[in-house]
Amino acid sequence: MSRDKRYAMVVDTRLCVACKACVLACKGENAVPDGFSRDWLVEEVRGWFPHLTAENRSERCNHCAKPPCVASCPTGASHVSDGGVVLVTHDKCTGCKACIASCPYDSRYPHPDGYVDKCTFCLHRVQDGKLPACVEVCPTFCLHFGDLNDPQSEVSRLLRERKFKVLHPETGCQPNVFFLT
Amino acid sequence: MNDAMLEIVHGRANAQIDPSLQVWGWEIPVYLFLGGLAAGVLILPALLELLSGKKPKSMALRLAPWLSAVLLSLGMGALFLDLSYKLHVYRFYLAFEATSPMSWGSWILLLVYPVALLLGLGGLTDDERQRLGAFAGKYRLASLVTWALGHADALRRPLLWAAVIVGAGLGIYTGILLGAMAARPQWNSAILGPLFLTSGLSTGAALLLLLRLDEHERHVVVRWDVGAILAELVLIAVLLVGFATGDRTSQHAFWHLTSGPWAAPFWSLVVVTGLGVPLALEAIEIRRRLPLAMLTPILVLIGGLSLRFVLMISGQASSFREFP
Numbered sequence: 408m409s410r411d412k413r414y415a416m417v418v419d420t421r422l423c424v425a426c427k428a429c430v431l432a433c434k435g436e437n438a439v440p441d442g443f444s445r446d447w448l449v450e451e452v453r454g455w456f457p458h459l460t461a462e463n464r465s466e467r468c469n470h471c472a473k474p475p476c477v478a479s480c481p482t483g484a485s486h487v488s489d490g491g492v493v494l495v496t497h498d499k500c501t502g503c504k505a506c507i508a509s510c511p512y513d514s515r516y517p518h519p520d521g522y523v524d525k526c527t528f529c530l531h532r533v534q535d536g537k538l539p540a541c542v543e544v545c546p547t548f549c550l551h552f553g554d555l556n557d558p559q560s561e562v563s564r565l566l567r568e569r570k571f572k573v574l575h576p577e578t579g580c581q582p583n584v585f586f587l588t
Numbered sequence: 589m590n591d592a593m594l595e596i597v598h599g600r601a602n603a604q605i606d607p608s609l610q611v612w613g614w615e616i617p618v619y620l621f622l623g624g625l626a627a628g629v630l631i632l633p634a635l636l637e638l639l640s641g642k643k644p645k646s647m648a649l650r651l652a653p654w655l656s657a658v659l660l661s662l663g664m665g666a667l668f669l670d671l672s673y674k675l676h677v678y679r680f681y682l683a684f685e686a687t688s689p690m691s692w693g694s695w696i697l698l699l700v701y702p703v704a705l706l707l708g709l710g711g712l713t714d715d716e717r718q719r720l721g722a723f724a725g726k727y728r729l730a731s732l733v734t735w736a737l738g739h740a741d742a743l744r745r746p747l748l749w750a751a752v753i754v755g756a757g758l759g760i761y762t763g764i765l766l767g768a769m770a771a772r773p774q775w776n777s778a779i780l781g782p783l784f785l786t787s788g789l790s791t792g793a794a795l796l797l798l799l800r801l802d803e804h805e806r807h808v809v810v811r812w813d814v815g816a817i818l819a820e821l822v823l824i825a826v827l828l829v830g831f832a833t834g835d836r837t838s839q840h841a842f843w844h845l846t847s848g849p850w851a852a853p854f855w856s857l858v859v860v861t862g863l864g865v866p867l868a869l870e871a872i873e874i875r876r877r878l879p880l881a882m883l884t885p886i887l888v889l890i891g892g893l894s895l896r897f898v899l900m901i902s903g904q905a906s907s908f909r910e911f912p
Binding site: 425427430442443444446447448449450451452453454455475478479480481482483484498499500501502503504505507508509510511512513515516517520521522523575577578579 | 591592593594595596597598599600601602603604605606609611612670671672673674675676677679680682683685687688689690691693694765768769770771772835904907908909911912
C-alpha cells in the first residue's frame with residue numbers, strides 16, 4: 408500500500424438516522440468485547456420546541472493527522488500506519504493509558520485483555536479492497552470512506568461540494584472524520 | 589435562548605471512559621506524590637552540601653539519597669499496579685519516544701538509582717563503611733563495595749550535581765506528564781512542571797524535618813521549606829491566572845478549581861491545610877525560635893498528596909465533551 412494515501416471518513420449528518428447499525432457491524436467485525444464500543448452515535452438537538460434542529464453523528468476515532476495519542480505513547484505501541492490510520496500494536500502496549508488521557512475525543516478504551524483498543528478504520532478490510540464494516544452496512548448510505556489525496560475519490564468530491572465540519576478543530580489534532588452539515 | 593442544546597450519546601458506555609474519564613485511580617496521584625518526594629529528598633541534601641562544602645552531619649541527611657531510592661521504588665510499585673498490561677512493563681525500556689513525557693520519565697527513573705546509591709555510599713562514616721565491608725565480605729562482595737566506595741568518594745561533587753539535575757528532571761516530569769495533555773483543559777498548563785517540582789521540594793523538606801536532624805541542618809531545612817511553600821503559592825496563583833485568562837476551556841478549568849466541584853478540597857486541603865497553615869506555623873517557629881512542631885511537616889505532606897489527588901480527579905473529569 409502506498410504511503411501517500413490519506414484515508415478519511417465523511418459522515419452525512421443529513422442522512423444519518425442514528426440506527427446504530429454501524430455500532431453493531433463494528434462489534435461483529437472486530438470482536439469488540441461486551442460493554443465497549445469503537446464507534447457510537449451522538450444525537451444533538453438544539454433550540455426550544457417547536458423550533459428544534461437535530462443532528463445525528465456516527466462518531467469514532469478521528470485518525471488525526473497530528474495524533475496526540477501517538478505523541479504521548481511511551482513505547483511506540485500507538486503509531487501511524489498505512490494511509491494515516493492510527494493503530495495500537497497490542498504486543499507493545501503496557502496499558503499505561505497515557506493515550507486515553509491525551510485523546511480529546513475519548514475514542515480509546517482499555518480492552519479487558521490489557522491493551523488499549525480503538526477504531527482501526529477496518530484497515531484489515533481496506534487493505535483487501537473492502538470498505539470498513541460500519542460503512543458497508545449503513546442503510547442510509549451516510550458513511551463514506553476513501554482517500555483524501557485522490558481528488559477523484561468520493562470523500563474528496565463530497566468535501567469539495569458540501570459544507571462540512573470536524574469535531575473540536577481547536578485541539579489542533581487535524582481530525583480526519585468529516586461531518587457534512 | 590437559541591443556544592439551548594441537548595446531546596445524547598447512543599451505543600457507547602465504555603468502562604472507565606464514560607460518562608467521564610476514570611482511567612487513573614489512586615495509583616497515579618500516589619506515584620506523582622512519591623516521585624516528587626523522592627526528588628525533594630534527593631535534591632535538598634545535595635544542594636545543602638554543595639552550598640556549605642561540608643558533608644551533612646546527621647544520619648538522616650547522609651542517607652537521604654537511599655531514602656529517596658526507597659520512596660521512588662514505592663512510587664514505581666504504585667505505577668506498576670496501574671498498568672493494565674503488566675506483563676509488558678519491560679516495553680518502557682525497549683523504546684525512547686522523544687514526544688512522550690512518560691518515556692522521558694521512565695528513563696529518568698532509571699538514572700536516579702545509580703546516583704542515589706553512590707551518593708548514599710559516599711555519605712557513610714568510616715565506622716559504617718567498615719561494617720558494610722564486613723557484611724559484604726560474607727557474600728564475597730568486599731571488592732565490589734571497595735570499588736563503589738572509591739568511586740563514590742572520587743566523584744562526590746559530580747554526583748551531587750547529578751543528584752540536583754536528575755532530581756529536578758524527576759520533579760518536573762511528574763508535572764509535565766499531566767501538563768502536556770491538551771485533551772484535559774484542567775491539566776493543560778506548563779506551570780504544572782515547576783509546580784510539582786516545588787511541591788516535591790517542600791514535601792521532601794517536610795519529610796526530612798520528621799527525621800532526626802542536626803540543629804543547624806533543621807534550621808536551614810525549615811527556611812528552605814518556607815521558601816518552597818512561598819514559591820508554590822506563587823505558582824498556584826500563576827496557574828489560576830493562566831486558566832482565568834485563557835480560552836473557554838481554560839476558564840472552565842479555573843471555575844472548576846476555584847468555585848466549582850473541586851473548590852472545597854482545593855481550597856481546604858491544598859491551599860489552607862497544605863500551604864497556608866504550615867507557612868504560618870513555620871514563620872512563627874522561626875521568629876519565636878520555637879522548637880518545630882511535628883504537625884507542620886505532616887500538614888505539608890497532606891497538602892502535597894492532596895494537590896496530586898485534586899488535580900488527578902478534576903483533570904480526568906475535564907474534557908472537550910463539556911464543550912460541544
